[in-house]
Amino acid sequence: MKKDNKTKEFAKNTAIILFGKIFTQLVIFLLLPVYTSVLNPEEYGIVDLIITYVNLLAPLASLQLENAIFRFLVDCRKKHNNKVKYISTSTFMLIITTFITIFIVGLIDVIFNIDYINYMLVLIISTMMINYLLQIARGLGDNISYSIGSMIVGIANVIFNIILLVIFSFGVEGMISSQIIANVLGCIFIIIKVRVYKYEKYSGIDKKICKELLKYSIPLIPNNIGWWIINASDRTIISIFLKVSKNGIYSVSNKFSTAFVTIFQMVNLSWTESVVLHIDDDDSDIFISNMINNILKIFASIMLLIIIAIPIVFNFLIDQKYAESYLYIPPLLLGSFFNIVVGLLSSVYVAKKLSNELAKTSIFASLINIIVNVVFIKFIGIWAAIISTIISFISMSIYRYIDIKKYIKIKFNFKFLISLMFMFAFSYYMYLINSFKFNIINIFLVLVYILYINRKYFLILINKMKNGVKQNEKI
Numbered sequence: 001m002k003k004d005n006k007t008k009e010f011a012k013n014t015a016i017i018l019f020g021k022i023f024t025q026l027v028i029f030l031l032l033p034v035y036t037s038v039l040n041p042e043e044y045g046i047v048d049l050i051i052t053y054v055n056l057l058a059p060l061a062s063l064q065l066e067n068a069i070f071r072f073l074v075d076c077r078k079k080h081n082n083k084v085k086y087i088s089t090s091t092f093m094l095i096i097t098t099f100i101t102i103f104i105v106g107l108i109d110v111i112f113n114i115d116y117i118n119y120m121l122v123l124i125i126s127t128m129m130i131n132y133l134l135q136i137a138r139g140l141g142d143n144i145s146y147s148i149g150s151m152i153v154g155i156a157n158v159i160f161n162i163i164l165l166v167i168f169s170f171g172v173e174g175m176i177s178s179q180i181i182a183n184v185l186g187c188i189f190i191i192i193k194v195r196v197y198k199y200e201k202y203s204g205i206d207k208k209i210c211k212e213l214l215k216y217s218i219p220l221i222p223n224n225i226g227w228w229i230i231n232a233s234d235r236t237i238i239s240i241f242l243k244v245s246k247n248g249i250y251s252v253s254n255k256f257s258t259a260f261v262t263i264f265q266m267v268n269l270s271w272t273e274s275v276v277l278h279i280d281d282d283d284s285d286i287f288i289s290n291m292i293n294n295i296l297k298i299f300a301s302i303m304l305l306i307i308i309a310i311p312i313v314f315n316f317l318i319d320q321k322y323a324e325s326y327l328y329i330p331p332l333l334l335g336s337f338f339n340i341v342v343g344l345l346s347s348v349y350v351a352k353k354l355s356n357e358l359a360k361t362s363i364f365a366s367l368i369n370i371i372v373n374v375v376f377i378k379f380i381g382i383w384a385a386i387i388s389t390i391i392s393f394i395s396m397s398i399y400r401y402i403d404i405k406k407y408i409k410i411k412f413n414f415k416f417l418i419s420l421m422f423m424f425a426f427s428y429y430m431y432l433i434n435s436f437k438f439n440i441i442n443i444f445l446v447l448v449y450i451l452y453i454n455r456k457y458f459l460i461l462i463n464k465m466k467n468g469v470k471q472n473e474k475i
Contacts, residue, residue, distance in 0.1 A: 036319040038165055039175075041248030045239065047175050048251035050120055052235050056228040057120075058127040061101040064220035065090050066128075066135040068213045071350060073139025074276050087136060087196065088204030090213055094132055098125055119176045126183035133190040138269060142194055146269075149190045156182035219355040226362025230369045230392045234385035237370075241377045250382055252318060253328035256306055257336040264299060264340045271295070272347040279351040285409045292344045293413045299340050300420050301450045303333050307427050308443045311434050330428045331386045338393035345400040345410070352407055361403065365396035416453060423449050 039047070059066075069090045076082035105121045108114065130153060137146040160181050164174030191197065239247045271291070278284055307330050314326055349358045372388035380387075404410055423446070430442035451458060 033317055033319065034162070034166060036252065036322055038169075039171065039248075041245035041321060043172055043248075044251055045235075045244040045246075045248035046116075047172055048247060049235055049239060049244075050116060050123075050172070050176060051179075052228075052232040054120060054123050054127055056225070056232065057101075058124045058131065059224045060221060061097055061124055062094060062128045062132060063097055063214065064217040064224060065094055065097075065213060066132040067220055068217035069132065070135040070139040071216060071276070071353065072213065073136065074141075074273065077139075077141050083140070084199050084201055084204040085206050085209050086213070087199040088201050089206050089209045090132075091200055092205050093210060093213070094128065098128065101125065101128075116172065116176065119173060119180075123176055123180050123183075126180050126187070130183040130186045130190075133187055133194075133196065136196060137190055137194050138273070140194065143270070145190060145193045148193070149186050150266075152189050153182045153186035156185045216353060216355055219359045221359075223355065223359040223362045226359065226364075226366040229366035230362070230389065230396075233366070233370055234373060234389060237373045237377055238382060238385055242381060246382060249322055249325050250328065250385060252322045253325040253332055253382075256310070256329050257332040260299075260303065260306065260333055261336045261339055263302070264343060267295065268343050268347070271344065272350055275347040276351045279348070279408070288348070288408060289411045292410065293416070295344060296341065296413075297416065297453050299337065300416075301454060303337050304423065304427060304446045304450060306333060307424075307431055308439070308446050311431060311439050327432075328382060328386055330424070330431055331390065334424055335386065335389040335393050338390065338397050341397040342393055342400060345397070345404055348404050348408055348410075349400075354407075357403065361396055361399050364399060365392040368392050368395050419449075419453075 036044070069086060072086050073083060076086065101124060102121065105117065105124075109117045130149075134146055134149055137143075137149065157178050160178035161175060164170045164178055168174065170177065235247050235250065238250055274291075275288060278287065281287065310326070310329055318325065346358060349355070369388045369392040372391055373384050376384035376387070401410065401412065427442055427446055430438045
């Protein structure tokens with residue numbers, strides 16, 4: 001397949017997957033004033049901790065089977081019998097792990113009597129199921145159903161948050177229940193739309209495939225733990241060494257970088273699929289290197305645009321009791337940018353089925369995160385969590401960039417990355433001053449920089465517009 005065709009294929013899949021996701025994220029941001037006014041920092045901190053632990057426990061409980069089923073279904077899209085075997089076997093395995101999860105959580109509840117643990121259990125199970133079904137849709141190549149299913153989950157979550165949180169004032173329980181209901185609705189849609197049931201057969205359960213799936217998925221468990229430590233240990237450490245209300249502040253600061261990374265994750269889904277499909281092509285080194293550098297320029301632009309927009313929208317979106325969060329948003333965005341670098345490189349490991357390597361690099365970075373966090377949290381507070389996150393993602397980026405050269409020759413545009421660091425530092429300085437005059441200067445310089453790094457795309461767009469005008473004149 002030619003490079004242009006591969007690029008178009010990637011762009012098409014990305015557009016489909018992004019459909020609805022950006023809209024959902026926009027709605028969530030528009031509702032931030034509602035959430036931050038209804039919940040105080042301590043309540044918001046509790047909800048954030050619950051969701052954080054669910055994001056750790058759901059992939060552990062599922063044994064990362066959702067990632068395994070996607071990777072293996074990509075290889076057998078044209079073989080119906082193989083699809084039946086993989087889906088039937090993985091579903092059977094998921095049912096077993098669900099019952100084990102119920103037993104373990106029930107036992108913990110009897111011994112420790114933890115608040116909200118029953119809500120957590122149902123949320124864990126519903127998260128396992130929706131993640132698994134969405135990855136089946138992706139693995140089968142049905143990105144449209146994946147996109148619509150994700151959109152249903154996002155929009156339903158927002159709607160039920162308004163009903164349960166604002167109208168009925170159910171607080172923490174309302175926010176968790178909203179996510180559970182949204183997950184269930186998403187599951188129902190995928191099951192009906194993708195017709196998952198037609199691949200479910202008792203005769204399709206295969207011991208050999210079970211071992212094959214586990215061989216791939218089990219190493220992803222320490223990888224998931226490593227990612228959780230990097231992304232979520234900050235919240236636990238802040239809650240222990242500072243207080244839960246400080247975690248509420250940190251959580252609000254993270255909303256912007258979370259949305260930033262969420263958009264990338266949608267792009268990364270189609271990117272991973274493209275790498276899996278074309279990793280063995282003759283021009284894979286050039287294709288992957290060019291695409292990584294181009295994607296990084298796009299997300300660098302998005303990061304800078306968010307930074308210049310926050311001084312304008314912050315007071316409209318965030319309640320005054322969370323005002324401290326303003327300071328932390330740009331550095332968290334920078335950490336998320338290096339998270340994106342890591343994510344782009346991870347696709348090579350997925351394509352090569354090197355789940356062990358994913359685990360090694362994630363654990364390495366998570367250890368750095370914990371050490372920096374614990375050592376400095378008492379001295380610099382929330383900044384310890386932010387700095388540890390940035391250092392962790394930079395360390396993992398460097399590690400994976402060097403390690404991946406064993407499998408494929410990827411070349412970064414280091415001149416661009418260096419210029420971006422200078423631009424970020426300048427923009428953050430202007431952001432902190434936060435006066436009308438300096439905000440205008442910041443906006444102007446950021447837009448000029450964005451035009452410069454993406455000049456190739458703007459020139460292509462201008463030429464297309466010129467050609468369109470000429471064709472209209474001939475007509």
